Amino acid sequence: MSDPSLLVTNPSHSDPGLAPDGKEIYYVLFPTPNLDAPIDWRTEGPRYRDEVVRVLEERGYRGFGDAIEVESITTPLDWEQRGMERGAPFAAAHSFLQTGPFRPKNIWGENVVFAGSGTQPGVGVPMVLVSGRLAAERVLGRDPLYRSRALR
Numbered sequence: 001m002s003d004p005s006l007l008v009t010n011p012s013h014s015d016p017g018l019a020p021d022g023k024e025i026y027y028v029l030f031p032t033p034n035l036d037a038p039i040d041w042r043t044e045g046p047r048y049r050d051e052v053v054r055v056l057e058e059r060g061y062r063g064f065g066d067a068i069e070v071e072s073i074t075t076p077l078d079w080e081q082r083g084m085e086r087g088a089p090f091a092a093a094h095s096f097l098q099t100g101p102f103r104p105k106n107i108w109g110e111n112v113v114f115a116g117s118g119t120q121p122g123v124g125v126p127m128v129l130v131s132g133r134l135a136a137e138r139v140l141g142r143d144p145l146y147r148s149r150a151l152r
């Protein structure tokens with residue numbers, strides 16, 4: 001990717017007790033494709049790790065790489081080993097055509113209702129909370145779109 005979106009969190013900033021005195025913890029999240037992509041993460045993982053550090057330093061985290069004392073890298077292979085389909089912890093990608101009404105429906109047949117990031121409306125804690133509300137409305141028959149199929 002030429003311009004990846006990335007997430008950096010520094011939990012020891014607000015809770016210094018998480019790290020030894022004078023040290024800090026950083027969590028860095030970079031996007032990856034799922035395991036459908038022809039990528040061998042055993043070799044690509046360490047290379048991508050170096051790319052992550054390079055991009056962080058380029059964006060202002062000077063000396064980040066040299067300051068690392070302990071690190072743990074998670075790749076799609078690790079996510080797969082934790083039971084996530086095709087190593088995708090976000091479920092289906094949150095691209096436009098897989099978000100909101102385009103995401104898999106949250107009702108199946110007459111009496112199975114889904115909630116969570118794999119169904120409508122999409123990924124992320126706020127969206128998943130909306131998904132829970134939508135699922136409850138389906139169960140209670142309060143959603144006009146699905147009233148005729150309300151569970152009994």
Ligand SMILES: Cc1cc2nc3c(=O)[nH]c(=O)nc-3n(C[C@H](O)[C@H](O)[C@H](O)COP(=O)(O)OP(=O)(O)OC[C@H]3O[C@@H](n4cnc5c(N)ncnc54)[C@H](O)[C@@H]3O)c2cc1C
Pocket residue numbers: 029089090115116117118122123124125126128
């Ligand atoms: C690395 C990462 C960073 C993220 N950062 C953000 C962020 O900054 N902001 C944000 O809004 N969202 C973020 N997200 C997305 C957000 O965490 C998810 O979209 C959301 O947690 C999905 O909620 P869920 O309830 O669908 O699934 P989950 O939160 O994954 O909950 C599913 C639960 O079901 C349990 N489970 C699985 N199988 C079984 C079983 N057979 N029996 C019993 N229990 C089972 C699992 O252990 C888990 O506790 C992030 C996700 C990841 C992976």
